[in-house]
Amino acid sequence: MTNIRQEWRTPFAQLAPQRERFWSWAGGVSVRTKILGIVLALTAILGLGVTWQVRLVMSRVFVAELEQRGLSVVSDLAGRVIDPILLNDTFAVHELLIDTVVNHPDALYAFVVAPSGDVIAHTFGDSGFPLALLGVQPTAYDTADEAHRHIQHTTYRSEQGMVHDFSAPIFEGRSGVVRLGLTETRLTGIINAMTGQMLLTTLVVALAGIAAATFLTWLLTRPILALVETTHLVGQGDLKARAPHWADDEIGALADAFNQMAVNLETSRQAIAEKDIARTQLLEQLITAQEEERKRIARELHDGVGQALTSLIVGMKVAGQLESTAEMRGKSEEMRLFATETLDQVRLLSRQLRPSVLDDLGLTAALERYADEFGRLHSHISVDLHLNLPERLPPLVETTLYRIVQEAMTNAARHSNGDTVSVLLSRHDDRVRAIVEDNGNGFDVEGARRAGRSVGLYGMTERAELVGGYLEVESSGDGTAVYVEVPA
Ligand SMILES: Nc1ncnc2c1ncn2[C@@H]1O[C@H](COP(=O)(O)OP(=O)(O)OP(=O)(O)O)[C@@H](O)[C@H]1O
Ligand SMILES: [Mg+2]
Structure with a gap:
């Protein structure tokens, strides 16, 4: 059975190399040559056949x-x-x-x-x-x-x-x-004589065929060549290059699709460039802010804690030289109060650097404490908290949400002119959603983003995207709302 089959297939199999050679030859010649060849062959077959x-x-x-x-x-x-x-x-x-x-x-x-x-x-x-x-x-x-x-x-x-x-x-x-x-x-x-006439007619028809085929291939290949040229240009980075739209046929549709692709490419390239600029700015501002923060801490350590410790050392020295027990007791009470004050200062400094409560007790507790401090600092604003997080979240997600809420609340206090800030935090399956709303004057979100002078808005978006979430800001004359959603 297999032998018979093989014998059957052998003649076709033997033709394979010829077939391949034919296709590689046919693929190598231009469209113009192919169309001209077909027209000439058909005319010759028709003319000679009919004559015969x-x-x-x-x-x-x-x-x-x-x-x-x-x-x-x-x-x-x-x-x-x-x-x-x-x-x-x-x-x-x-x-x-x-x-x-x-x-x-x-x-x-x-x-x-x-x-x-x-x-x-x-x-x-x-x-x-x-x-x-x-x-x-x-x-x-x-x-x-x-x-x-x-x-x-x-x-x-x-x-x-x-x-x-x-x-x-x-x-x-x-x-x-x-x-x-x-x-x-x-x-x-x-x-x-009649044969001669017919052959002459065939020749005339063949010449007309060549002329028509030449015109047709010119019509066909002109837009294709233009498209190839444009593709090269776009490939070399000229995203402004566009293919001309010659006609409303399939090639025209191809040119349109190509142009649309180039437009999309240009838009996304622009978006990437803009993002790059914003990221560089953010990095610069972050570094500057970090340096400023260090300067402040250094100053506070030097001027506050350092001075306090120096005073304590001096006080202890004075106390050592005192002879009366009553005086000594008075001095040590003074030094104890001083040390307590210094300890408060150190605690505040440490909390400002990073709230340890975020690591120890979680996001809900950290936000509650922050809201307390915020209320004390901005006594004209009432803070409304609705925190509904039954479990703790991964540390990165907690830090991200904490910083975003912190920035949104600070913005509300600094820019909104409102008197209420409400914070909503809730979990939906495997996603956590936070909304920070104020009742202030609102602002032009796109304009502020485009201006790109400050890092607050950009930093919030970047933080959310970094953990696989997204952030949206909606603002009108009645106030501003910052929505953020991240995977838990
Ligand atoms: N809640 C808000 N209400 C009104 N305007 C706002 C609000 N939030 C932001 N804005 C406007 O958007 C601008 C950009 O805010 P963004 O937080 O990016 O920068 P910033 O707060 O000015 O500076 P920083 O970089 O220190 O945050 C602000 O200058 C302000 O004009
Ligand atoms: Mg800000």
Whole structure:
């Protein structure tokens, strides 16, 4: 079974390399060459095929007609020569033969052979009768044979081309036979002239085809070449390059789709560039803010804690030199109060650096404490907290939400002119949502983002996106709301 199959497949399998060669050749030539080749091949096949067919049909029709004519002329002649032959009027027979040959454009010769085998009259004139002609057809008639009473027809090739020789019995063969030769020369000439005409027409059609195909390929390839050029430009980074829209056809649609793609590419490239600039600004501002913060802490350590410790050392030294116990007790009480104050300062400093409550007790507790401090700092603003977080979140998510809420609340206090800030925090399945709202004047969010001078808004968005969430700011004359949603 497998053998049979393999044998069956072998001839096709053997053709595979030729097929591949053909396709690699066909793929290598330009569209113009392909279309021109197809048009030329079709025109040639059609023109030559039709010409050949017409030639074949015409020559068959012409030959049939020639034979028909030959038969009728020779039978007519056989009837008309009976009388002169019976009267022995050779001259009249000769005249009849000449008359027939002259009146028939295809007639080559005519002659009469007596039953004895002698040629009585012929149309060869002075050049003499070619005896070989007698051998072409039987000239002696067996009058008893029924078949021999009919007209005989044969063809032979001569210097004048194909000759049709007709032989008709005179007086049923008793007075000999009359022979007539018709040549195909004239008809062949007509067929050849017609063939020439048709080939000329084919040539004209082929030339018109080449012109039409050239125009068509120009129409087709012009927009494609323009598109290729544009693709190169875009590939080299010129995102402003656009493909021309030549027509509303498939190629036009392709150009439109390409242009749309280039527009999208340009837009996203712009967005990336803008983001890059904003990120660089943010980084610079972050570094500056960090340095400022360090300076402040250094100053507070030096001026506050450092001074306090120095005072304590001095106080202890003074206390060591005191002699009265009452004075010593008074001094140590003073130093204790001083140390307590210093400790408060250190605690505040540490909380400002990073609220340890965020790590120890979680986001809800940290926000509650922050809201307390915020309320004390901005006594004209009332803070409304709705925190609904049953469980703790990953540290990064807690820090992110804490900083975002902190920034949104600070913005509300600094810019909104409102008197209420509400904070909503809730969990929905595996996502945490926070909303910070104020009832202030609102602002132009897009304008503030575009201005890009401050990092607050940008930093909030970046923080949310960094943990896989998103942040939206909505603002109107009635206030501002910051929505943030992050995966828990
Ligand atoms: N809640 C708000 N109500 C009214 N205007 C606001 C509010 N939040 C922000 N804005 C406006 O948007 C601008 C940008 O805010 P953003 O937080 O980015 O910067 P900032 O607060 O001015 O400076 P920082 O970088 O210190 O945060 C603000 O200057 C302010 O004009
Ligand atoms: Mg701000």
